[in-house]
Amino acid sequence: MPDTASRTEKLGLVLRRLRDQGPRSRARLAEELDLSRSAVSGLVAELEDFGLVRTGGVERGGLGRPGTAVELDGSRVCGLGAEISVNHVATVALDLRGRVVAEHRESVDASRLSVSEVLDHLAALIARTEDEVHAAAAQVVGLGVGVAGLVDRTRDVLTLGPNLGWRDVPLGAELRGRLGAAYPVLLDNEGNLAATAEALPGDPARQDLLVLFGEVGLGGGIVADGRLLRGRQGYAGEIGHMIVDPGGRRCGCGRIGCWETVCGLRALMGAAADPDDPVRDPALSIDDRLAEIDRRAALGDTRTVAALDQVGGWLGIGAGILTNALNPGAVVLSGYYAALGRHLLPAMEQQLAAGVVAPQVGGTRVVVSTLGFAAAVHGGATVVLDTVFHDPTIVARPPAAVPGGAR
Numbered sequence: 001m002p003d004t005a006s007r008t009e010k011l012g013l014v015l016r017r018l019r020d021q022g023p024r025s026r027a028r029l030a031e032e033l034d035l036s037r038s039a040v041s042g043l044v045a046e047l048e049d050f051g052l053v054r055t056g057g058v059e060r061g062g063l064g065r066p067g068t069a070v071e072l073d074g075s076r077v078c079g080l081g082a083e084i085s086v087n088h089v090a091t092v093a094l095d096l097r098g099r100v101v102a103e104h105r106e107s108v109d110a111s112r113l114s115v116s117e118v119l120d121h122l123a124a125l126i127a128r129t130e131d132e133v134h135a136a137a138a139q140v141v142g143l144g145v146g147v148a149g150l151v152d153r154t155r156d157v158l159t160l161g162p163n164l165g166w167r168d169v170p171l172g173a174e175l176r177g178r179l180g181a182a183y184p185v186l187l188d189n190e191g192n193l194a195a196t197a198e199a200l201p202g203d204p205a206r207q208d209l210l211v212l213f214g215e216v217g218l219g220g221g222i223v224a225d226g227r228l229l230r231g232r233q234g235y236a237g238e239i240g241h242m243i244v245d246p247g248g249r250r251c252g253c254g255r256i257g258c259w260e261t262v263c264g265l266r267a268l269m270g271a272a273a274d275p276d277d278p279v280r281d282p283a284l285s286i287d288d289r290l291a292e293i294d295r296r297a298a299l300g301d302t303r304t305v306a307a308l309d310q311v312g313g314w315l316g317i318g319a320g321i322l323t324n325a326l327n328p329g330a331v332v333l334s335g336y337y338a339a340l341g342r343h344l345l346p347a348m349e350q351q352l353a354a355g356v357v358a359p360q361v362g363g364t365r366v367v368v369s370t371l372g373f374a375a376a377v378h379g380g381a382t383v384v385l386d387t388v389f390h391d392p393t394i395v396a397r398p399p400a401a402v403p404g405g406a407r
């Protein structure tokens, strides 16, 4: 650690080390971060003042004499995540340790509601989530909102939501106005946020990822060397609009044959069921609809199995193109793909192996997300919590703590 590092940077460094590597003694922190023991003691005391860490317990597995372990205290701050999707709005509150404090999802049919009505539903859900955070005696440090579409983050505007049918909507301002929030509100593409949630700090197998977030469309996010790839204007990751089927179906974006036209939820449902089948009714819970598809596939229903094979095959073809370009450690099946992963994997892996030029698929594994649809909201909360891990001083101190008090 260079001497020139600011105190804020050092506080963040200690906090991130505890997040990424788990509880450890002050002596071990000092050694690992190349700081003096007295410096670490001062930093830990300050983080305790903020209510972000606590001491207690004995460090296990360290060398020499066991020391008192310092660990993250998750209870005082929460990040909020929210999502605007074609078929639902959703929220989550995660504490500093990433544990779920509150979680909600409400089915909406955005194609039948105005922008204003959808935002009213979301704002009510956020307010409810915030109340639950306050009831748990924690503070909200920010809100990260994912939306199904292209986001201009410099203006906080949804430039284009092909499946929402929205264009140039100032979502950031609209939401801030409804919430009257005292905390920062960040807007991003839901695929980017899903990718952020899947990239686990400290896990070497989760630093280079291609995340496929299945929704009505196909959102995506690319994590390279632990960082989300954004590109020149922030529109990287629009992999759902790679044209893989020229001469195929028209996409919500206006083009013909985009990847999501053959493997978005709309494509799957269209192939698996007739229009009047309840699994295609957007008013019903998406979990129930997917559970029904899963049940039919498990029973060997011919039409369902064929539809899943078809979507799985297309997933493998697109993932093969991207794997040749990116050589990710893992392709993560998220969103609706997570619920049906076991049925999609065989056809997908076959096409992926056929499409990738590197031996043994370049070491790329296909993994099924444990977060599923919740990946986007988890990513939103993770992004705002990350601001605390880089500047712990943005957190309000507990009333009892004296700023700059005795160390």
Ligand SMILES: [Zn+2]
Binding pocket: 240, 241, 251, 252, 253, 254, 255, 258
């Ligand atoms: Zn498209």
